[in-house]
Amino acid sequence: MPKGVYPHTHIKPKVYSAEMVERVWELYHGQGMSQVEVATELGVTLKVIYRLMVNHGIPRRPQIKRNQRGERNSSWKGAQAGYQALHLRVEAARSAPQVCVACGSANPERRYEWANLTGAYEKIADYIRLCVPCHRRFDAHRRAVTGERTSPDRRSA
Numbered sequence: 001m002p003k004g005v006y007p008h009t010h011i012k013p014k015v016y017s018a019e020m021v022e023r024v025w026e027l028y029h030g031q032g033m034s035q036v037e038v039a040t041e042l043g044v045t046l047k048v049i050y051r052l053m054v055n056h057g058i059p060r061r062p063q064i065k066r067n068q069r070g071e072r073n074s075s076w077k078g079a080q081a082g083y084q085a086l087h088l089r090v091e092a093a094r095s096a097p098q099v100c101v102a103c104g105s106a107n108p109e110r111r112y113e114w115a116n117l118t119g120a121y122e123k124i125a126d127y128i129r130l131c132v133p134c135h136r137r138f139d140a141h142r143r144a145v146t147g148e149r150t151s152p153d154r155r156s157a
């Protein structure tokens with residue numbers, strides 16, 4: 001069969017651009033819009049918003065309670081140093097974040113971080129700006145959903 005003749009085989013990947021994900025964060029958590037309002041604002045269907053939020057671990061209101069723990073990824077410890085380095089790389093490429101797209105705060109006294117959305121830590125575009133509490137909440141949610149570690153253990157921090 002010749003390539004490119006059967007367009008139905010080219011299924012749209014269920015991964016959305018970091019820009020789009022960041023926009024959903026902004027509207028939903030920053031501006032407090034409902035999923036329907038976000039969909040309307042962005043000119044897409046509710047299904048797209050719903051799927052994007054699920055795929056990218058954006059927590060919904062009210063928060064889903066899960067009891068799963070992400071301790072089974074034993075290779076994580078060795079990856080911690082790499083994790084830090086990759087976040088610094090993002091900071092070098094996109095500068096230090098000074099706002100949080102989740103809660104909308106932009107306080108020069110506060111600390112903001114680049115949060116990885118997809119688990120593809122090497123992709124500089126796959127990060128959004130979050131304040132520390134929002135980043136931790138987001139990572140905790142993603143751990144519950146995926147069962148994987150998302151960051152170094154911060155309990156002692």
Ligand SMILES: [Zn+2]
Pocket residue numbers: 100101102103104105130131132133134135
């Ligand atoms: Zn925040």
